[in-house]
Amino acid sequence: NAGVxxxxxxxxxxxxxxxxxxCSPMKGHSHVYWYRQLPEEGLKFMVYLQKENIxxxxxxxxxxxxxxxxxxxxxxxxxxxxxxxxxxxxxxxxSLMVSNEKLFFxxxxxxxxx
Amino acid sequence: AQKIxxxxxxxxxxxxxxxxLDCTYDTSDPSYGLFWYKQPSSGEMIFxxxxxxxxxxxxxxxxxxxxxxxxxxxxxLVISASQLGDSAMYFCAMDFGNEKLTFGTGTRLTIIP
Numbered sequence: 001n002a003g004v005x006x007x008x009x010x011x012x013x014x015x016x017x018x019x020x021x022x023c024s025p026m027k028g029h030s031h032v033y034w035y036r037q038l039p040e041e042g043l044k045f046m047v048y049l050q051k052e053n054i055x056x057x058x059x060x061x062x063x064x065x066x067x068x069x070x071x072x073x074x075x076x077x078x079x080x081x082x083x084x085x086x087x088x089x090x091x092x093x094x095s096l097m098v099s100n101e102k103l104f105f106x107x108x109x110x111x112x113x114x
Numbered sequence: 115a116q117k118i119x120x121x122x123x124x125x126x127x128x129x130x131x132x133x134x135l136d137c138t139y140d141t142s143d144p145s146y147g148l149f150w151y152k153q154p155s156s157g158e159m160i161f162x163x164x165x166x167x168x169x170x171x172x173x174x175x176x177x178x179x180x181x182x183x184x185x186x187x188x189x190x191l192v193i194s195a196s197q198l199g200d201s202a203m204y205f206c207a208m209d210f211g212n213e214k215l216t217f218g219t220g221t222r223l224t225i226i227p
Binding site for chain 1: 149151156157158159160161205207214215216217218219220
């Protein structure tokens with residue numbers, strides 16, 4: 001039973017390019033969360049999705065960032081026109097139920113913007 | 115305001131000793147969940163232990179236990195018989211019933227042989 005899978009593990013982009021981060025939740029999990037971790041800080045909530053629906057995007061920047069979790073396939077966090085301040089580790093987590101009691105994290109994607 | 119605080123940026127502990135990592139929180143909501151995660155140098159977030167605000171007993175998972183003092187609003191993680199592999203960042207986090215975790219700033223634990 002594979003855990004939460006994120007890819008790529010490391011992503012390097014130049015300013016102005018697009019970054020696409022993928023997350024496959026644990027089998028049977030329909031709740032996906034994206035978090036961002038800046039260096040030497042804790043994780044900050046970005047967005048919570050269920051299949052085909054965005055439930056809470058209160059932590060997402062209003063511009064350039066979007067997330068989706070289609071009926072088939074992984075959840076995608078998309079960052080358009082990246083800037084150096086987007087450099088961070090992006091973590092995906094999934095859960096079976098609405099409660100966060102069992103929230104399983106992926107290994108994260110380290111985004112570096114040159 | 116809902117807030118979570120970890121006051122120890124770093125700790126050094128001798129191998130085989132017990133470790134207590136501090137975590138305090140601030141909320142007026144009576145219903146919440148408390149979590150501890152371990153983040154080794156490889157970067158992944160590993161779930162360690164969970165405590166619900168209405169749980170009567172302190173949570174335990176193997177060598178990990180949570181010293182939950184509701185009146186003091188603290189949820190300290192205790193690691194018994196520390197091992198070299200325990201060296202990592204440790205994050206306290208809370209769920210305030212809104213489907214998103216709020217994390218503390220973390221404590222970097224180093225176990226000395």
